[in-house]
Amino acid sequence: MNGIKEVSLKIFENENIKGNLSYFEVDKHIHFCIKRVYYIYNNNKNSTRGYHAHKKLHQAIWCPYGEIEIVFDNGYNKEKFVLDRPDKILIVTKGYWREMIWKKDNSVLCVAASDVYDENDYIRDYEEFKTYIKDGFWDYEN
Numbered sequence: 326m327n328g329i330k331e332v333s334l335k336i337f338e339n340e341n342i343k344g345n346l347s348y349f350e351v352d353k354h355i356h357f358c359i360k361r362v363y364y365i366y367n368n369n370k371n372s373t374r375g376y377h378a379h380k381k382l383h384q385a386i387w388c389p390y391g392e393i394e395i396v397f398d399n400g401y402n403k404e405k406f407v408l409d410r411p412d413k414i415l416i417v418t419k420g421y422w423r424e425m426i427w428k429k430d431n432s433v434l435c436v437a438a439s440d441v442y443d444e445n446d447y448i449r450d451y452e453e454f455k456t457y458i459k460d461g462f463w464d465y466e467n
């Protein structure tokens with residue numbers, strides 16, 4: 326899908342200081358400024374969330390712990406992504422319906438978003454989503 330990019334971040338390993346470090350940066354990895362960060366936690370395996378699309382919001386989505394599957398839908402096709410490494414991020418533009426499925430207990434889903442929270446930016450009805458697509462609301466190129 327044109328508007329969804331999976332990026333493997335660089336991993337900085339250090340034998341003296343235990344553990345790894347990864348980062349992503351505006352302009353280098355993502356094309357929008359971050360105005361909000363949120364995260365979803367305390368989920369059991371097989372729990373699901375989402376079922377909406379965003380009219381304008383752009384997001385970077387990653388899972389620092391555990392495993393979460395995200396199915397994106399552009400109204401014609403669906404594509405599944407698995408977030409199972411802290412160094413993997415998805416960069417997602419506006420206009421994709423999504424379902425998130427927790428594959429392991431207590432997996433954490435983090436989102437860095439291009440704007441503050443606005444319920445008017447959500448399309449939470451699938452038929453309405455299809456109408457937006459039919460009316461050419463998104464070109465899926467931007």
Ligand code: T46
Pocket residue numbers: 361363365374375376384425436442
């Ligand atoms: C998304 C996926 C990946 C706020 O008040 N402020 C916020 O910044 C957010 C994100 C949510 N909320 C409220 C709105 C709802 O009453 O928190 C409640 C749960 O939100 P929602 O049902 O939209 O949660 P998810 O997990 O279905 O979706 C969330 C994000 O809302 C959405 O932007 O792309 O995570």
